[in-house]
Amino acid sequence: xxxxxxxxxxxxxxxxxxxxxxxxxxxxxxxxxxxxxxxxxxxxxxxxxxxxxxxxx
Ligand SMILES: [Zn+2]
Numbered sequence: 001x002x003x004x005x006x007x008x009x010x011x012x013x014x015x016x017x018x019x020x021x022x023x024x025x026x027x028x029x030x031x032x033x034x035x036x037x038x039x040x041x042x043x044x045x046x047x048x049x050x051x052x053x054x055x056x057x
Contacts, residue, residue, distance in 0.1 A: 014044045015044075016044065016045050016046040016047075016050050017043060017045070017050075017054060018045060018046075018050035018051075018053050018054050019046060019050055021046040021050075023044045023045075023046055028046075028047055028048070029044055029045065029046060029047075030044070030045045030046075030047065030048055030050075030051040031043070031044050031045075032045070032051065
């Protein structure tokens with residue numbers, strides 16, 4: 001919080017895979033980490049609701 005970083009552009013912008021909402025630090029975002037093929041991936045969800053929605057499907 002309170003820390004500004006200017007590396008948001010260029011990187012693929014994160015958006016919620018469930019509803020498509022752009023993820024920003026102001027959202028109550030949820031990040032899920034999992035390991036696939038020995039590589040850690042992080043999926044960002046805009047809310048707990050979308051996280052649970054994704055896990056159930
Ligand atoms: Zn969402």
